[in-house]
Amino acid sequence: MLPLAEAVVANVPVPLIVLDEHRRVTAVNTSFLKHFQLDERQMLGATLHDAADGLWNIDEVDELLRACQRDRGDQEHEVERLFGPLGRRTLVVNARSLEIPGGPSGWVLLAVEDVTEKRRAEEVLRGEREALLIRVKRHEDELARAQASLNTEVIAHNLTRGQLLHANRLSTVGKLTAGLTHEMGTPINVITARGQMILRGQSQGEQMIEDVRVMVEQAQRVTQIVRELLDYSRQRPSSRPVDDLSALCERTLELLRPMARRGKVDLLLEPSTNTLGCAADAGEVQQVLTNLVVNAVDALDRGGTVRVRVATRQATPPGSQGALCWVVMSVSDDGPGIPPHTLGRVFEPFFTTKAPGKGTGLGLSVSGAIVKKLGGWIDVENLDGGGTRFSVHLPQKGE
Ligand SMILES: Nc1ncnc2c1ncn2[C@@H]1O[C@H](COP(=O)(O)OP(=O)(O)O)[C@@H](O)[C@H]1O
Ligand SMILES: [Mg+2]
Numbered sequence: 001m002l003p004l005a006e007a008v009v010a011n012v013p014v015p016l017i018v019l020d021e022h023r024r025v026t027a028v029n030t031s032f033l034k035h036f037q038l039d040e041r042q043m044l045g046a047t048l049h050d051a052a053d054g055l056w057n058i059d060e061v062d063e064l065l066r067a068c069q070r071d072r073g074d075q076e077h078e079v080e081r082l083f084g085p086l087g088r089r090t091l092v093v094n095a096r097s098l099e100i101p102g103g104p105s106g107w108v109l110l111a112v113e114d115v116t117e118k119r120r121a122e123e124v125l126r127g128e129r130e131a132l133l134i135r136v137k138r139h140e141d142e143l144a145r146a147q148a149s150l151n152t153e154v155i156a157h158n159l160t161r162g163q164l165l166h167a168n169r170l171s172t173v174g175k176l177t178a179g180l181t182h183e184m185g186t187p188i189n190v191i192t193a194r195g196q197m198i199l200r201g202q203s204q205g206e207q208m209i210e211d212v213r214v215m216v217e218q219a220q221r222v223t224q225i226v227r228e229l230l231d232y233s234r235q236r237p238s239s240r241p242v243d244d245l246s247a248l249c250e251r252t253l254e255l256l257r258p259m260a261r262r263g264k265v266d267l268l269l270e271p272s273t274n275t276l277g278c279a280a281d282a283g284e285v286q287q288v289l290t291n292l293v294v295n296a297v298d299a300l301d302r303g304g305t306v307r308v309r310v311a312t313r314q315a316t317p318p319g320s321q322g323a324l325c326w327v328v329m330s331v332s333d334d335g336p337g338i339p340p341h342t343l344g345r346v347f348e349p350f351f352t353t354k355a356p357g358k359g360t361g362l363g364l365s366v367s368g369a370i371v372k373k374l375g376g377w378i379d380v381e382n383l384d385g386g387g388t389r390f391s392v393h394l395p396q397k398g399e
Contacts, residue, residue, distance in 0.1 A: 014111050018098065021106030023047050023065055035114060037085055048110070055084055061093055068095040069106050078115070090116045151349045152369060165287070168366040172290055173229065176259055180225050183258040187218035228255050240282040241397070244275050245310045245327060252286045253308065256293050264303030267293065272310045277397035278327040280374045285329070285394070288370055288378075291363035292331040292390050298354065299335035299388065306333045315393055318377055326376065327396050332389035337382040346380060367392075 006027065009016050015032035017025055028043045042052040048065070049057050060079050068075045074097070080090045092115050098107040194211040197203040203211050228251075242248055246269065253267045260267050278285070289308070296306040309330045314323040338346060345351050347368045352361035364378075371378050376393040383389055 009109075014113065016112075017043070017048065017110045019048060019065065019108045019110060021069070021104060023049070023062075023069075023108070025051055026107075032112065035112075036083065064093060064095050065108055065110075068097055068108055072097040072099075088116075089114055090119045148345075148348050152347065152365065152372075154349070165366060165370070168291070168360070168362045169287060171360050171362065172287075172294055175294055176229060176255060176290075180229055180255075180258055182262070184222050184225055187221045190218045191215045241277070242280050242282050242285055243277045243397075245278055245285070245329060245394075246272050246276065248282055248285060249289060249308050249310060249329065252289050253293070256290065256297075259294070260297050260306070263297050263300065265297045265300050266305045268305060268307050270307060270309040276310055276312060276327050278394040279397050280376075280394050284370045284374070285392075288367040288392055289329065289331070291367045292392070295363060296331055296333035296335065296388070298358075300333055304334045304387075306331065312396070313393075317393070325396060326393040328391050328393055330389055330391040332383060332387060334383075334385070334387040337386055337388050338380070340382075343380065343382070347378070 009018060009027055010029050012029060013031050014029075015035045016027075016029045017032060018027035020026050024045060024047050025043045028040060032038075033040060033043070036052070036055070038052050038055075046052075049062060058079055058081065060077050064075050064077045067073075074094070076092060076094045078090065078092050080088065083089045092113040094111045094113070096109045096111070098109050099105075100107065194203070194215050198208055198211060249269050253269055257267055293306055293308070300306070307330075309328075309332075311328055311330075312325055313328045315326050315328070316323045342351075342353065347364045348361075349365040350361035351365075352359035368378055371392055371394065375395045378393070379391045381389050381391075
């Protein structure tokens with residue numbers, strides 16, 4: 001090589017090797033030797049493949065050199081491997097065909113860049129970027145939660161004005177009426193039939209008195225159904241305290257049974273051991289129970305069973321500490337359950353999975369707000385055997 005070229009190779013701060021046409025090391029610079037902790041004697045004269053006890057016996061590098069000699073071009077490759085005492089390194093190896101005018105052909109200049117630290121830094125940066133993205137995502141989630149709870153606050157606020165409460169009641173009344181109209185058919189048929197018998201003179205004396213008694217009884221049944229429905233749809237809360245929650249549940253289920261029967265759903269009230277009252281307005285508790293049962297019946301589109309249970313339980317309100325005794329009214333069904341990704345959203349105002357016209361998405365948000373106003377909360381969970389359970393926690397009476 002020209003003395004000037006040799007001097008350049010020797011002093012350039014990049015690790016360099018010059019190989020002849022047989023890929024033997026003809027020159028190696030200080031930077032290379034220092035970087036790989038080698039002695040010149042371990043390198044010079046040997047093929048790169050055999051030099052330094054096979055430290056550079058790397059298939060990809062051999063292949064790179066051959067390609068460079070064949071194509072007389074510029075080739076680059078990144079290799080990662082163990083380099084003796086240096087440990088695992090990542091190197092970018094660049095092979096460049098050395099064109100020396102009037103000199104030998106097939107010579108190659110090999111430049112090596114150790115990018116281990118650079119790659120590690122990139123890795124760390126990538127990790128940090130991902131961590132950052134996760135944090136941004138977490139903030140987004142928090143924002144969405146805040147938005148949802150703000151919506152709940154808005155609902156709670158409107159609730160005090162009574163409008164949403166009423167809207168929710170009316171939408172339920174629609175569902176109930178369909179069932180109740182059917183329910184009234186039977187007593188009305190009985191009244192008509194007995195009345196006609198009396199008019200035709202087919203019923204007289206003792207029999208006539210018995211027929212009239214049945215007619216009055218059936219008329220009272222119709223009146224009761226209508227009164228219950230009106231009672232339920234009335235705008236103002238009743239302000240009646242709940243002395244016996246089980247009895248209130250039974251009365252409410254009575255109102256709901258015709259609708260449930262149409263959907264082939266059984267409504268069961270599990271008997272409770274003692275009489276439990278709660279510090280809540282009867283009309284409001286009835287509205288909450290109605291919303292939960294209507295939802296359960298809706299979920300059981302092929303029929304099934306809805307169980308209502310009243311009990312006391314030690315529980316800790318969300319976001320606070322210390323367990324207290326609560327009156328819990330739970331409604332469970334053996335339906336399909338709620339998909340995990342929507343479980344956290346069912347109390348959001350206007351969240352519904354039902355077809356337009358079938359759902360308003362108000363039932364649970366209104367129920368949640370009513371119970372919150374009473375000082376309690378509602379839990380929801382999917383049951384192991386399928387189905388869903390809503391547990392309404394109400395403060396005990398006198399607390
Ligand atoms: N028992 C249940 N089983 C399955 N999904 C339910 C149940 N109760 C509520 N949901 C889900 O919660 C959503 C919100 O209920 P809700 O607020 O009452 O509104 P709506 O009944 O008008 O859809 C329902 O659309 C449904 O997806
Ligand atoms: Mg509903």
